[in-house]
Amino acid sequence: MQEAATAFAGGPDALEDILLGLVADVDRAVHEPLEVFPVCHHSPASAVAMARRLREKQPKVVYLELCEDMAPLLTELRNCRLPVAVQAFATETDQFPAEWAPLSVVAPITEASAEYQAIAYALDTPGVELVLVDRSSDHVFQWDARAHAPAPEAGPDAPPEDEEAALHGDAVGVEIGDLRPRFAELEEHLLRHGKVRHWSEWWHQYVELPLGDSDHDTYRQVMLLIGSLFRRLAPGDPHRVRVDEDRERYMWTRMREHLAATGTEPEDCLYVCGAFHAVSRVEEFGVRGSDTFEIGPRTATRWLHGLIPSSHTAIEAQFGLAGGSVSIAATQWAKNLKRTRVKPYVLEGQSGRRPSKSRKAVAAAAPGPAVPPSDRLTGFLGQPPALDRLDEAELLGWSVEIVRAARRNGYLASTADAIAVFETSILLAGLRDRARPTPYDFQDAAVTCIEKDTVPGRRDVRRIVEIMMGGDRVGQVGYDALPPLARDVHDRLAPLGLKLQQRGVRRALLDIASRPELEACSDVLWMLRYLMPQGSARAIMGERKLGERPIQESWDLSLGTHQRALIELGYEGVSIEQVLEQRLRRSAYAPQATAATVLAAVEDATLYLRSRRLADELGNHALQVLSAERNVDGAPEVLRRVRRLLAYYRTSEPVLPPWIEAFTKAGYAHYCTLLPTAFTDDDAAVRHVSAMLGFLFGMESLALSLGCDRTQLELAVAQSHxxxxxxxxxxxxxxxxxxxxxxxxxxxxxxxxxxxxxxxxxxxxxxxxxxxxxxxxxxxxxxxxxxxxxxxxxxxxxxxxxxxxxxxxxxxxxxxxxxxxxxxxxxxxxxxRLTALDAWVPPWLDRAEPVDPRPAGTGGLALLAAHPAACDAVAGLLGCEGTWETAGPGASGAVLAALHPDTAAALEVLLTGV
Missing domain, CATH: 1.25.40 (Serine Threonine Protein Phosphatase 5, Tetratricopeptide repeat)
Structure with a gap:
């Protein structure tokens, strides 16, 4: 304490002020009529203390530090497998910077958390009311500090960014219990003097273990002391301090409003909040605090709420915790329940829970040595490194299991390594002044004894230990808790007969030729492939093209793995068709949209939605966008897409849609106008000019039939230099x-x-x-x-x-x-053949230019005379009238040819090609 005061509070004389402040903060919170219960997020010790206190006090109202607009979702937790996250989502924003969209706020919930115990108690106990009192999701972004300070970077021990770590996306996390030093120097000081590597290990060693089986008063005082210490040693960032204090004013204002409206006595209530906020010094603190804080209005942003799957890795990545720390917390939660025999609260019908052990199994576990409540924390660091029977059995099991797991991953581990890991764990705990080895000590011992100089497989020993401790548990949102769109997708894919809600890849084989009803499933899968992240719906065999019908398809589906993405689609609409139409409109009407972008939306609307109405609307918009363009960068894409759409409409429609005719006319005039400039513009590449000419020449017949003038094209080419x-x-x-x-x-x-x-x-x-x-x-x-x-x-x-x-x-x-x-x-x-190459003469070298000394129009007289019927038919087509006059053998057509020299010349070119 002296060293900390000297380093962070200006000198050793400040220690007295800090200690007096700590006592004052704890005294104020303890004597508040409305009981304040300090917690730390995902702390097993907090969860056990919460479950014990709820059974003792039986409060009628539980005030919980959680966004107040998330309250309707909490009842759906019983349909999920934890961990899951409560999410508020907004795609269209109001009064927020456009680059922030989409807005997302998540509050992850695990079984080993105090907030889950409070939620389960309140929802399953008759007559108990659960009130969320923290700022709304809208206020989270109103007070957001991202414009003032960058987000904290993940430390070296943070888990890598993988698929599970991205389950929460870029959402802002709402944490109950922010108990971490607010600046790096203090955290480094604690880690160095605590002989640990990262914050998660410090918390596990110096808070979780001492408080795991402590009484209520001890737990409460220690948590208040920690919260007060970190608060008083926090740096004076004005914006962050203001946000913290505004949150505390917000919550106490809401609680006093509820007490006044319901007439509930403060003694019958329990306020669950982070230990950092439990020792607040704002004037609004307490039921007798001032009512000077005015809660500002929300913006017009339309917030949507739902539950998304979470995981231990996602929680660690979002809140900067060490890899495996949440899994270790889950293991510690099970140990605490076994030690203390506390019965936790569980939502009725909660899915995915592991079956609890019987009373007989729990009773067989021998408790640790009895210690008076007043001595459970005193002298903890000075206790000799002794193991009780439960920890010894657990450490032995870990040592045997890590050797077995290491051998499965290619390591040459043996029984001797198991003994070495066991003894080294005890040795490391003793060197670090710990009463018993922690999972972090065991992890270091396993790396030291088993992992030599190389890693034979995909996983190193540290990762194997994390998996052995429980691994990355991934939650799942149940069918009944899914939004209507997600349920509709599962219902429409039911004919496939696959368990699509389970994680992993499922192979779907669609023989549409023999089972035509599967074509509807194919339509859904192609839309999901368009809308969802890569890998959620991957086509192995089959493709979708304009004008073609599917026959057989093969898909790899992982909708259970990408459940969050499917749920967030439900925030955009009630069906995937509606969401896809909105996405197409958004891309087509975007400020940066080009004619090629709009034509792509037209093609997608035809390909996936088969919507002529939407295609016509977007096609008319493409015409307007093309007319406003002043460059030719998108000409190649425009040409490709117009050709495909034109070929499709010519084969599937009796007449061309009016918009594509108008687009052809406008494109013909537009590219004729830009052609001379494009030939001389250095920014216009050769392929762009080539695509312009391709449009003009390829669409020329259609454009001329619609009334365009070919002279415009000839003038544009003549003006090009x-x-x-x-x-x-x-x-x-x-x-x-x-x-x-x-x-x-x-x-x-x-x-x-x-x-x-x-x-x-x-x-x-x-x-x-x-x-x-x-x-x-x-x-x-x-x-x-x-x-x-x-x-x-x-x-x-x-x-x-x-x-x-x-x-x-x-x-x-x-x-x-x-x-x-x-x-x-x-x-x-x-x-x-190669042998013919020596004697081969290129045709362009062997070609002789035709020279005909005869007058024009007489080169094909012999051919005409030999075929008079053909000559009569062509003459009739050309509107020529006359009779054959014979002037001798072989000259039957000479007179007619002499009477019509132009016709003879045309026939000569037509018949001889010269």
Whole structure:
């Protein structure tokens, strides 16, 4: 105490003031007419003392330090397997920063906690009222300190972030009994002088063990002393002090309001709160305190409440406790019950409880040596290291079990190691001035004696000890306590015949072809896959595409493991269809939403909900978003999704929806307007411009049929003057498609580039543009193969080799559409056997340009004369009238061709392709 006062209170003279303050705080709390019961969260000693005091006092009203808006949920605890957490959740906030959403407050409850004893007593005892008096969940965030100070970091002994540690997510934890030093220096001082490694071990050694079987007065005074000491040595953070004091004013104001409204006598009540708040010095403290505190109104935030599964690991991670400390507390709770023979309170119908031992088994356990109540705490640290029979038997069992578990995990452990662990545990306890070995001593002894220089398996000895002590117990929310959405999901998946509420992975096989009723289950599973975290519903076989019906599917389901995520879906709606529709609307109408994002929502609405109404609404919104965009970053995604939706509607609907017709017209005009700028903009990549051209050329026939003008596209291409080589090649492909550039001219241009030494280093960039041109102009595939082949044959290695990674990355990125075209065309052109390669001549080198010296329109006269019926049919289609006149053998069509030269020229091109 002298050293602590010197280090943290300004000098040894401050010790007198601290001691007098401690006495005053304890005296004030003890003489309060409304009995104040100080507790520590998840403390077995607090739980035992609470159960004993409730049976002695039998209070009529229990005031509990817990968010007052969580009271309706407590009755549902009987339908759950502990540990679980009471949660308040809000997705849409009011008067809170947007980056805080969603808001979540959780209060975890375990069986070895004082608050559970109070809740079980109040709910199952007739005539007893349970009143929650702490600030509401809304006030938790109103007074939140996250904007003023960062959250405390987990220490080195905190459990790792894994799936179980994330059960509470990013929720704000509400703790009953904040009994931890408020700054690191004091905690380090206590750990160093207590010869322990972390706070959980200090608390277990110096509080849990002495108070585990103490009487009520001793327990109460010690807890008040600890709370007063930590409060007086806490740093003066103004914001935190104000929050603590406002909570105390809030709770005492609520209690006085209840006493005045019901007329209950304070002597018939019990106030359960953290020891830190039990020694409050605010003016509002006590039933005779002042009524000067005004409780502010709540915001308009709509809070939803429910129960979510919790676990020992999640509690440790949220409150910065050492790994395994909550499991050790559960073990200590069972020992305390056996030692003290206190009968705990348990909610009637509580599920998941371990069967209690019979009275005969409890009586067989020999109690420790009888010690007068006044001496149970006095001299505890000076007691000799002696074991009673119960602890010795327990330590022997631990030593044998750790060896057995270590051998299962690959360690070469033996009976000698069990003896060594037993003796080393006693030795370590003696070196640390402990009367008996604690689980932490046993853990250190096991690591020392069994774990040598390597870990043969997945688990080290420290983790094996944690599992042996009870492991990570995970709670479960019962079916009756689930929100309507979660119950509806389980009901709709009932035909699968799986126990989906259990933890672990369940394999579901859906033969929809033979059992059509399973298609409804398939719809639910695909929506869950979309809405829930990865791994909760994983498709092993089967996929969902537009216009396709499922035949067989296989799923790995772990809804029991991800029960919290399913419960939180219930906060957003009463059915998964409603939640999915809300999510799609939220993403489509978000401020940062693009046309591609909205089209994705349209596709998902069609794919998962089969909702034409929602798809039409979102499609009309996509049209507005596209018209407002001023960049082309989303053009590739827009092109892909519009193509899929258009193909789906053309095969499944009698007519196209009005929104997609309007989107095609607007997109055609929009991309024509942006095309010249995109060709010259350095921020617009080649694939973006290629996607724009793909939209314009791919949707051209539909757009023209809807009234668009092709002249707009021709003008946009004519006004485009790119400087980048890749975009220049892309422009050439567009000109070929529009007929403004022939293939011969394009081939001559490429040959000229290869023959120009100044341009050769940039030639691969032109080829990259031609490769991207396959998206809008797939008819150039053979020419691109020709150009790439010429590049491989004529480019020098210093230019060719650095370009190959670029070509490979381009094909990999757009391989789904471009690579098959190139591979198919290359397979058609190149010889199929290696032996034929030497004699093979590329078709572009063997091609001779056709030269016809005859006048236009006479090249196909012989063919026309040979097939007069075909000529008559084509002439009828073209609206030409005439009769055949013979002028000699073989010239039956000459006169008609001479009368209609334009028709003859068109037929020549049609029939000969020249």
């Amino acid at each position: 790119p400087r980048d080589p890749a975009k220049t090649a892309l422009l050439w492909a567009a000109q070929v498609h529009l007929g403004r550039l022939t293939r011969a001219e394009l081939r001559a241009t490429c040959d000229g580039l290869l023959g120009n030494p100044l341009v050769v280093p940039a030639y691969p960039q032109y080829l990259s543009g031609l490769v991207h041109a396959l998206e809008p102009v797939p008819g150039l595939t053979d020419f691109v193969v020709e150009a790439v082949s010429n590049a491989f044959g004529r480019l020098p290695d210093p230019v060719l080799l650095p370009w190959l990674p670029t070509l490979i990355s381009t094909l990999r990125k757009d391989g789904s559409a471009l690579a098959p075209l190139l591979i198919r065309e290359a397979g058609r052109i190149f010889p199929g």
